[in-house]
Amino acid sequence: xxxxxxxxxxxxHVLLAILSVIWVLPIFYVVLTSFRAESGSYKSxxxxxxxxxxNYINLFHGNSNIxxxxxxxNTFVIAIFSTILSAFFVLCVSYVMSRLxxxxxxxxMNIALVLGMFPGFMSMIAVYYIxxxxxxxxxxxxxxxxxVLVYSGGAGxxxxxxxxxxxxIPKTIDEAAYIDxxxxxxxxxxxxxxxxxxxxxxxxxxxxxxxxxxxxxxxVIMGEERPYYTIAIGLWTMLEKEFVEYYYTQFxxxxxxxxxxxAILFLLTQKCYVEGVSGAVKG
Amino acid sequence: MGIFKxxxxxxxxxxxxxxxxQAFKNGNAMTKLxxxxxxxxNIANKQLVRGLIFLALEIGYFAYLFSFGIGALGDFIxxxxxxxxxxxxxxxxxxxxxxxxxxxxxxxxxxxxxxLTAAIIFVGCMSGKSAYCTQFRKEKGMDVPSFKDDIxxxxxxNLHAFLLAVPIIGILCFTVVPLVxxxxxxxxxxxxxxxxxGNLFTWVGLANFKSMFSxxxxxxxxxxxxxxxxxxxxxxxxxxxxxxxxxxxxxxxRKGTRAKGFWRFMFVLSVAVPQFVTLLSMRTxxxxxxxxxxxLREIGMIGATESIPFFTDPLYAKITIICxxxxxxxxxxxxSTTGIxxxxxxxxxxxxxxxxxSAPTIFRKITLPYMLFVMTPNLITSFTGNINNFNVIFLLxxxxxxxxxxxxxxxxxxxxxxxxxxxxxxxxxxxxxxxGILVFIILATVSLITYRRTGSYKDEGAFQ
Numbered sequence: 001x002x003x004x005x006x007x008x009x010x011x012x013h014v015l016l017a018i019l020s021v022i023w024v025l026p027i028f029y030v031v032l033t034s035f036r037a038e039s040g041s042y043k044s045x046x047x048x049x050x051x052x053x054x055n056y057i058n059l060f061h062g063n064s065n066i067x068x069x070x071x072x073x074n075t076f077v078i079a080i081f082s083t084i085l086s087a088f089f090v091l092c093v094s095y096v097m098s099r100l101x102x103x104x105x106x107x108x109m110n111i112a113l114v115l116g117m118f119p120g121f122m123s124m125i126a127v128y129y130i131x132x133x134x135x136x137x138x139x140x141x142x143x144x145x146x147x148v149l150v151y152s153g154g155a156g157x158x159x160x161x162x163x164x165x166x167x168x169i170p171k172t173i174d175e176a177a178y179i180d181x182x183x184x185x186x187x188x189x190x191x192x193x194x195x196x197x198x199x200x201x202x203x204x205x206x207x208x209x210x211x212x213x214x215x216x217x218x219x220v221i222m223g224e225e226r227p228y229y230t231i232a233i234g235l236w237t238m239l240e241k242e243f244v245e246y247y248y249t250q251f252x253x254x255x256x257x258x259x260x261x262x263a264i265l266f267l268l269t270q271k272c273y274v275e276g277v278s279g280a281v282k283g
Numbered sequence: 284m285g286i287f288k289x290x291x292x293x294x295x296x297x298x299x300x301x302x303x304x305q306a307f308k309n310g311n312a313m314t315k316l317x318x319x320x321x322x323x324x325n326i327a328n329k330q331l332v333r334g335l336i337f338l339a340l341e342i343g344y345f346a347y348l349f350s351f352g353i354g355a356l357g358d359f360i361x362x363x364x365x366x367x368x369x370x371x372x373x374x375x376x377x378x379x380x381x382x383x384x385x386x387x388x389x390x391x392x393x394x395x396x397x398x399l400t401a402a403i404i405f406v407g408c409m410s411g412k413s414a415y416c417t418q419f420r421k422e423k424g425m426d427v428p429s430f431k432d433d434i435x436x437x438x439x440x441n442l443h444a445f446l447l448a449v450p451i452i453g454i455l456c457f458t459v460v461p462l463v464x465x466x467x468x469x470x471x472x473x474x475x476x477x478x479x480x481g482n483l484f485t486w487v488g489l490a491n492f493k494s495m496f497s498x499x500x501x502x503x504x505x506x507x508x509x510x511x512x513x514x515x516x517x518x519x520x521x522x523x524x525x526x527x528x529x530x531x532x533x534x535x536x537r538k539g540t541r542a543k544g545f546w547r548f549m550f551v552l553s554v555a556v557p558q559f560v561t562l563l564s565m566r567t568x569x570x571x572x573x574x575x576x577x578x579l580r581e582i583g584m585i586g587a588t589e590s591i592p593f594f595t596d597p598l599y600a601k602i603t604i605i606c607x608x609x610x611x612x613x614x615x616x617x618x619s620t621t622g623i624x625x626x627x628x629x630x631x632x633x634x635x636x637x638x639x640x641s642a643p644t645i646f647r648k649i650t651l652p653y654m655l656f657v658m659t660p661n662l663i664t665s666f667t668g669n670i671n672n673f674n675v676i677f678l679l680x681x682x683x684x685x686x687x688x689x690x691x692x693x694x695x696x697x698x699x700x701x702x703x704x705x706x707x708x709x710x711x712x713x714x715x716x717x718x719g720i721l722v723f724i725i726l727a728t729v730s731l732i733t734y735r736r737t738g739s740y741k742d743e744g745a746f747q
Contacts (some may be wrong), residue, residue: 002544005539009540009541010536010592012539012540013540013541015534016534016535016540016546019531019550020546020549020550022610023549023550023552023553023610023614024549024552024553026553026561026564026565026568026610027552027553027556029564029568029574030560030564039437041572042567042570042572042573043583044572044580045576045577045578046574046577046578047582070546088449089449089450089453092447092449092450093444093446093447093450096442096443096446096447100442100443102443105443106360112726115454115458115459117667117723117726117727117730118722118723119671119673119698119699119702119719119722119723120463120671120673120714122462122465122702122716122719122722123458123461123464123465124461124706125461125465125706125712125715126391126460126461126462126464126465127457127461129387129391130391130456130460133388133391135560149457150457152453153453153454153456153457153458154453154457154458155450155452155453156450156451156453156456157454157458158445182320183436183438183439183442184438184439184442185438185439185442185445186438188442188446209557212557213557213558213559215559215674215677215678216673216674216677216703220707225288232557232559235559235560235563236559236563236678239563239566239567243356248567251563252564252600255556255560255563255564257474258557258560259555259556259557259560260558261553262556263552263555263556266554266555267555268703270551270618274622
């Protein structure tokens, strides 16, 4: 019996080891190639002949075509603004849906559900023309404003997660506040918001990560204005036929640079997510 | 009871307490008139600011309507009549374009005008209701709220309106209006032959839908294979990621497994990397000259110049994409299932063990039903997400390998990536819109049917 258990345990650990190698190898390859000294794209061998840090240094000394640091800043600014806007939208809507009762509440939630079923970028073309009509596609900077609006405009529809969290805050807390003479607004600002740190962090970080990982909207709105690109379309550009030979290793360096902050943020959201799902006020 | 009711009666009578029909039926002449001349009832009852705001909105709307709106509505019906022409300029010796109607803008302005009209009807109803409740309060001898009270009510009874106003405007501008616009385009002839501003397009009714479904047309012979691949992909991708992720979570959470945190970290690492980075590097890794082929050459599985067509052969491409998707999806499932697995009541397992159940039986009879019960909503979301999984297909294979039998689609194109190609590359906006509507219909039916059949919907307390 004991021998059998030892065998199963060994088999399981070996299996886990093999699987984790499969899962880590591609990431390892990305890191490895980002330090490769030889330029050029595909090689007939895997282990680099030499190692260098130049890929990272060159990455931040780009030219007008490939300007990684500028893309980084673009994305950062866009992400900050769209985070503020969309977090505001999400929190407002989810608080209203969770706490306030009014006539259109149910129908609003159903409409939100239905709207979520259309393919996201089906409306993209129309959004493009609306933004053009508003004159927001004239210059690169205005395009960035347009991108912020696109990322945050419809954010109010994604209220389910935060609503679920607000639902777990006991109503008795609100009622106690009402008795003390607080308005509903006061309750929202002074009681619900301070009690909701995990879900607010979660909302903020997910909204912040959006612009870093979105490819399609950024591409359609930015078109060929390379200096105003965000990171995602920028990295994609590095793999285009005209650039790939020279920028192949830098592309991997860029991937590593971007992945580190995003990975840290992601691990943070996981923590908040778990806290958020488990509810606000623990008994 | 009577006293009690009086206490409950809100100090401030909300317009929303009465329905529009009620307000119209019970209102006096002034109230009824307020439905058409916005704010009249309020102004007459000394609620000057509120009344004036209503009135200003209405005047603004009609100013827009007469200066621009009526023309826009006319153009909306015809979608433009004057085609852009070419006039030969003798002096310069070149052709010059004369301005014509832009059908695209006609449609867009038409939709915007309709949206504004809907908004003004809403304002009219609000004005009527507001006039009615003022009248009601006056008749009951209560004091009429001043504008200050209105502002104060935004923090209390009308907080929902205050908080929702901006988000809803955002949703309307960036989701609803564009969506209506695209749905309308499905009923026009806006394709690559009818590109504004050079050419006009018109309403064609259901012709686009008919050509999408008509026997033997190239469109139909593209649509059905793409649809079936989309469905196969969505089912396989969802199920494989779910089952394998669940098994992985079980493997890590086994009693005998050491260093659980370490194993979990190894897998979470791949989730933490941004998806497009993973996808783009996977694309290079599986490239014809990428490291996987190099590796296979070195260990001698294929010849020195051969390469396995991971993305260029239809069947290989499909398998590669599904495998890569498993690579991406499994850690996600593992993360989300771990917590739920730990919640399964231990008594269930103990009872099964006492009855002599083997590990596979326990998985089949206890773990899987429990997990399915808890996670069906998640599964539905990930199924719909996979039908719309643009990134994986677009960034990996780009829909390729292309097929000559298809109408601008490749063998691995999903409906959404086909939609993208049709609109962005091919400029067949009407067909793209048709596909969008069809995707919506598929998703709506799938989620409605499955959601209603699930245990978690029918019997909420089964495992409690």
